[in-house]
Amino acid sequence: MTRTRQHMERRSSGRQVADHIRGLIFSGALRQGDRVRQDMIAEELGVSRIPVREAMITLESEGWIAIEPHRGAFVHGLDRNSVIDYYALLGHLYGLAAEQATERGDPAGFAALAAAERRLCQAEDADELLRANEQFLRQIFAMANSPRLSSFSRLMTGIIPGNFFALVPGTIGAQKSGVAAVMRAMTAGDGGGAAAEFIRLLRSYGGHVVELLDARDILWHPAA
Secondary structure, eight states, rough: OHHHHHHHHHHHHOOOOOHHHHHHHHHHHTTTOEEEEEEEHHHTTTTTTTHHHHHHHHHHTTSSSSEEETTTEEEEOHHHHHHHHHHHHHHHHHHHHHHHHHHOOHHHHHHHHHHHHHHHOOOSHHHHHHHHHHHHHHHHHHTTTTTHHHHHHOOOOOOSSHHHHSSSTTHHHHHHHHHHHHHHHHTOOOTHHHHHHHHHHHHHHHHHHHHHHHHTTTBBBBOO
């Protein structure tokens, strides 16, 4: 096995471990202040300590945990500002992609985007909506024709582990109406309007997620 392949497999395992730990925190199996025992995580998932350590670094950078020297990793929980800022950034990223796609897209690209938007609006459950939404976003980034934007989008690890639309109340209808508004603006050649619709939609999701995390006692509150 080559060194590059080993590195890629470790990175893939590290992402999976990070997803698993996010799920434990989100479900309440790990709560604020709990120690994240790396040896137990490694044994449970059947992986070495290397991907677990990589996951710890990722989760600390995202704010999920705090690593204390000589003590270990402890659940921290996300703060309100981090959640709000994450969805604001995501809205601007999607908005810029939509604006560039409006300018650079060709008729075939717009036809494919319209078909993806119809599938999204006709989705009957959260799983179908998630798949349709991923297809809609992929088409927007393809039309934007910007490898750098696509790279940034892959770096934006989701806060909610699992199906966002199934777990966050009120988002299924909001996503359908929001994407329809984006599509109308793009079809009219209004890239700035499409960007504004994405920004508005994702900002609203920041508020929804804050409420959900607070209700699950995952949101971190600084000491008074």
